[in-house]
Amino acid sequence: xxxxxxxxxxxxxxxxxxxxxxxxxxxxxxxxxxxxxxxxxxxxxxxxxxxxxxxxxxxxxxxxxxxxxxxxxxxxxxxxxxxxxxxxxxxxxxxxxxxxxxxxxxxxxxxxxxx
Amino acid sequence: xxxxxxxxxxxxxxxxxxxxxxxxxxxxxxxxxxxxxxxxxxxxxxxxxxxxxxxxxxxxxxxxxxxxxxxxxxxxxxxxxxxxxxxxxxxxxxxxxxxxxxxxxxxxxxxxxxx
Numbered sequence: 001x002x003x004x005x006x007x008x009x010x011x012x013x014x015x016x017x018x019x020x021x022x023x024x025x026x027x028x029x030x031x032x033x034x035x036x037x038x039x040x041x042x043x044x045x046x047x048x049x050x051x052x053x054x055x056x057x058x059x060x061x062x063x064x065x066x067x068x069x070x071x072x073x074x075x076x077x078x079x080x081x082x083x084x085x086x087x088x089x090x091x092x093x094x095x096x097x098x099x100x101x102x103x104x105x106x107x108x109x110x111x112x113x114x115x
Numbered sequence: 116x117x118x119x120x121x122x123x124x125x126x127x128x129x130x131x132x133x134x135x136x137x138x139x140x141x142x143x144x145x146x147x148x149x150x151x152x153x154x155x156x157x158x159x160x161x162x163x164x165x166x167x168x169x170x171x172x173x174x175x176x177x178x179x180x181x182x183x184x185x186x187x188x189x190x191x192x193x194x195x196x197x198x199x200x201x202x203x204x205x206x207x208x209x210x211x212x213x214x215x216x217x218x219x220x221x222x223x224x225x226x227x228x229x230x
Contacts, residue, residue: 033217040204042222043160058217088158100148100212101167106160 003027006091006107013081014115021076021089021110029095032074033104036060037088049074081114088112118142119207119221126226128197135182136192136224138207147211149190150218151181154204163205166190194226202228 004025013019025032030051035043035058045058049068063085064078074093078085088111092104120139128134140149151163166174166181174181182191194201204225208218 031217035220040223040225043206043220045217045219048217059219090158090160092160100146100210101165102148102210103150103162103165104160104218105162106152109158111158 004091004093004105004107006089006110008110009108010111010113012113012115015080015082017081017114019078019081019112021078021091021112023074023076023091023107024072025074025093025105026072027093027095027105028071029093029105030071031094031102032068033092033094034058034064034066034074034076035090035092036062037090037109039088043090047076081112083114086112086114118219119209121207121221121224123224124222126224128194128226128228130199130228130230131196133193133195134197134226136194136205136207136226138190138192138221140188140190140207140209142188142209142211144211147209149181149183150208150210151179151190151192152206152208152220153201154206154223155200156203160206164192197228199228199230202226 007022034047044060046062047066049055090109091107094102147168149166153161164176178195180193204223206223207221
C-alpha cells in the first residue's frame, strides 16, 4: 500500500550536532508533513509542504527547518541539536483525494535522542 | 481551543468484547473529515477509518465502526470482538477544508486488551 520511508529509524547524537532526518515517498503525493510526538502523547505538526518549493510551519514552534526540492523528498534539519529535541519524528504524505477526505500515510518514524 | 478531545487516556477491555473510544470535535465549518488512526508500540501510524461530515451512514471497516453523531459533534470508534493485537494508542483526527489545513490530532487513548 503506502510507500513512505524514514531514515534513520533510531539516532543518538550529542548536543550541538547538525542532523538531517530523511523522508521519501514513492506515491507521487503532493503534500508532505512532519509531526513530533513524545512517547504516548499527541502528535504535533511542525512543518508541512503542499508542493515543490512550498513549505509552511505548523502549530508547534520548532527550531528545525525543512526543504522540498523534489516531490518525493522532504528532509528535516536541526542545525544544533539539544536534549529538548529528544522525541519521535513522524513523516507523512497525502494526495489524490478530495478536499478533506485525504488520509495521511505515515513512515515508521525516527526516534531521536540528544545527549 | 482544543479541536479534537479524547477524554479517555486509557481503556481496558476483555478479549472478544466490544469497546468504544470517545472523540468529540470542535468546528464551525459544515464540511470536514474525521479519521481514526492506530499506533502500536512499534510506533507506526495505521489508518483505520474515515467519516465525512456529509456521509449519511456511519463508516465501517471490518471490526471498526464509527458512531457519528453530528449534532453532538462526536465521532466515537467502536471496535468489536477485541483482539490482543488491538492493544495500542488510538488517535482521532479532523481535517477542515478551509485553508486546506493538515490533520489535527487528539491526545489519544491507550487501549489495553486483556486475555
